[in-house]
Amino acid sequence: MPTWVWACSRTGLAARKINLKQAILDLILSHPDLQGRFAEAELVGDIKRFGLPLGSRRRLISGNGYLLTGDAAHLIDPFSGEGVSNAMISGRWAAEQAEKCLLQNDFSAPFMQDYDAAVYNRLGKELQLSYRMQQLLDYPWLFNAVANKASRNATFGQMLSCMFTDLDLREQLKKPSFYFRLLFNR
Ligand SMILES: Cc1cc2nc3c(=O)[nH]c(=O)nc-3n(C[C@H](O)[C@H](O)[C@H](O)COP(=O)(O)OP(=O)(O)OC[C@H]3O[C@@H](n4cnc5c(N)ncnc54)[C@H](O)[C@@H]3O)c2cc1C
Known part of the structure; x- marks a missing residue:
């Protein structure tokens, strides 16, 4: 998980010169959750990549x-x-x-x-907020803290998944106090 999250950040990719095709192969070989699932798998062709046209900024449409x-x-x-x-x-x-x-x-x-x-x-508004969340991936330790808490605490996990559809709830992610509580209220 940490490596994947780290690899997903665009600026992180460029700064750390990550090769995504190699990263996915490394993950499959080394990640405890993936190793078993892909143990019998065989790569049958090239890994293809596709840049998604993201709504990171407003454009003339x-x-x-x-x-x-x-x-x-x-x-x-x-x-x-x-x-x-x-x-x-x-x-x-x-x-x-x-x-x-x-x-x-x-x-x-x-x-x-x-x-x-x-x-x-x-x-x-939704796109802007999601862009902010994407930028959060530049701080993998913080993002991992959020993910780890969600996997340990069902209520927090539920709240996090609600953030995908509830914009008011997602606004919390913009507030430093959210992360303070997350890190220090165990
Ligand atoms: C690998 C991958 C996984 C994804 N997973 C998800 C997901 O899980 N959930 C999600 O919500 N989104 C996902 N997306 C994004 C989602 O597929 C697109 O955002 C969505 O399909 C965009 O719809 P669209 O109608 O704009 O374009 P498209 O779905 O690409 O439709 C455009 C259509 O126009 C046709 N076309 C192109 N040129 C011409 C032409 N000259 N004449 C006639 N027809 C033409 C194309 O063949 C195509 O059928 C994923 C994208 C990729 C690449």
Whole structure:
């Protein structure tokens, strides 16, 4: 777990010159939870990697005669890597905008701005918070403290999993007091 978390941070990867393909092989050979599961496994091809278009910052997602949705609009959650629901949400707003464009016969960039606003009103805060959480991965000792506490304490674990859907709860992760309590209230 620590190595994996460490490897997932983009800045950590660059700074520590981690080769992800090698890291996954090393993990499978050395991690106590993975060794057994992959003991009989055989690598049958190259390990492929794919960069996910993360929603780490706000982008322009429409213009003259076009609307970008889902991955094309970089809407993947930067922390969880999930993009299906955000793609569907943006698709819904894109459909509404397309209808408005047809009714008004206006496909200009300024008219499309309502679409950007609708998508980021719905997803902006969530994406921003997830980006903060992704940055937390740059402090593996802190992230591991959170994960270890979650595995020891069922109530805390439950709260942490609720943070994936409850934005108000997730706001706690921005507060230093959250980590202070975590580290010193055992
Ligand atoms: C390995 C991996 C694992 C993932 N796991 C998860 C997960 O567990 N949960 C989650 O929520 N998200 C996950 N994601 C992210 C998720 O798959 C994407 O965010 C989501 O599918 C984006 O939907 P989309 O409709 O924007 O794009 P896509 O699902 O990529 O759909 C785009 C479609 O357009 C087609 N297309 C491309 N070019 C053309 C063209 N010129 N003409 C016609 N068609 C074209 C493509 O073939 C494709 O079918 C994962 C991504 C990867 C790579």
